[in-house]
Amino acid sequence: MPPLLSSINNRPVEKMVSLAPSHTEILFALGLGERVVGVTENCDYPPEVKGKKRIGFFAHPYLPQIISLKPDLVFTYGQVHKGCTEALQIAGITVVNFVPRTIEELLQGMEIIAGINGEDTAGHEVVFLLTEKVKKIKARTASFRRPRVFFLMSEEPLATPGPASCQYDTLYTAGACPFPLANNVPFALLSWEDVVRYDPEIIIACGRENNQPPKKRCPGCRRKIPLCSRNIEDIKRYPPIKKIKAVQTGKVYSLSCENICRPGPRLIEGLEKLSILFGFEF
Secondary structure, three states, rough: OOOOHHHHOOOOOOOEOOOOHHHHHHHHHHHOHHHHEEOOOOOOOOOHHHOOOOOOOOOOOOOHHHOOOOOOOOOOOOOHHEEEEHHHHHOEEEEEOOOOOOHHHHHHHHHHHHHHHHHOOOHHEEEEEEOOOOOOOHHHOOOOOOHOOOOOEEEOEEEEEEEOOHHHHHHOOOOEEEOOOOOOOOOOOOHHHHHHHHHEEEEEEEOOOOOOOOOOOOOOOOOOOOHOOOOOHOOOOHHHHHHHHHHHOEEEEEEEEHHOOOOOOOHHHHHHHHHHOOOOOO
C-alpha cells in the first residue's frame, strides 16, 4: 500500500484536488464529491464533475491554479506527477500518491480514503459491495482452466500490461492466463512474433465496445486513432494478428477504457465483463 495514504488519517479534509480520472471517480463514488474543488480536463466521470474547476491536464497539471485553490489534499498518480508532487510539497500541500497495482490495493486504498468522511459509513459500504463482487468472481474462476489472453495496450509500439499493473491483475482475477512476463514491470514492449508464439485464445484491447457511439477525443490526445476509440476491426488490421487463434475463432474484444485502464470503482464492472468473456457465467 502506498505509504502516503497514511497522510489521510486523523486530519480534517475539506478541500481536495484530483489529478487523475480514476481518483476523481473514487472520490465521487465514496460520497466525497462535494469536497473536490479541482480536477483535470481528462476527468470526465461522473456527470457531476462537469461543474468542477479545471486545473490543466492529467499529464500537465497547472501548478499555480492548484496552489491557488488551497487544497488540504492533492491526489496524484505516480511518476507522471513526480515533478508536480515535489513542487506541491515544497508549497506545503499534502500529496496523496495513489497508484494501485492490484485490485486488492485499489480496494484497500478506497477503504482508507472513505475514512475522510469520518463517521459516515456510506463510502465504506461502497467498498464492501465492490469487495463482495470480487470475492464472487474469484470463487467462480478458482477451479477452471484459464484461457490464454493477450491484452493489447497499443500497436505502435506493441505493448501489453506487466505484472506490476492493475490491468494485469484484473485479467488474472477475471480468470485469464495473461501473457507471461519474467520481469515485474508495469508494461512490456513486444513483437508480433512474441504474440504469435503465445497464440492467445482471446485478445482484449481497451477501446470502443460494439454498442458504444464514437468517443470524443480526450484533451491532449494526438493519435490518429485514439486507443479509447478503437473497435474490433481496428485491432484486427495488423497482418500478423491473422495467424492467432483468437482471431481465427472470433474472440477479439474491445472493452471501454474506464472498465480496465482506470483503477477506480468501474474497474470492478470491467472485471465482471472480462470474466464473462473468458467463459465464466454468474
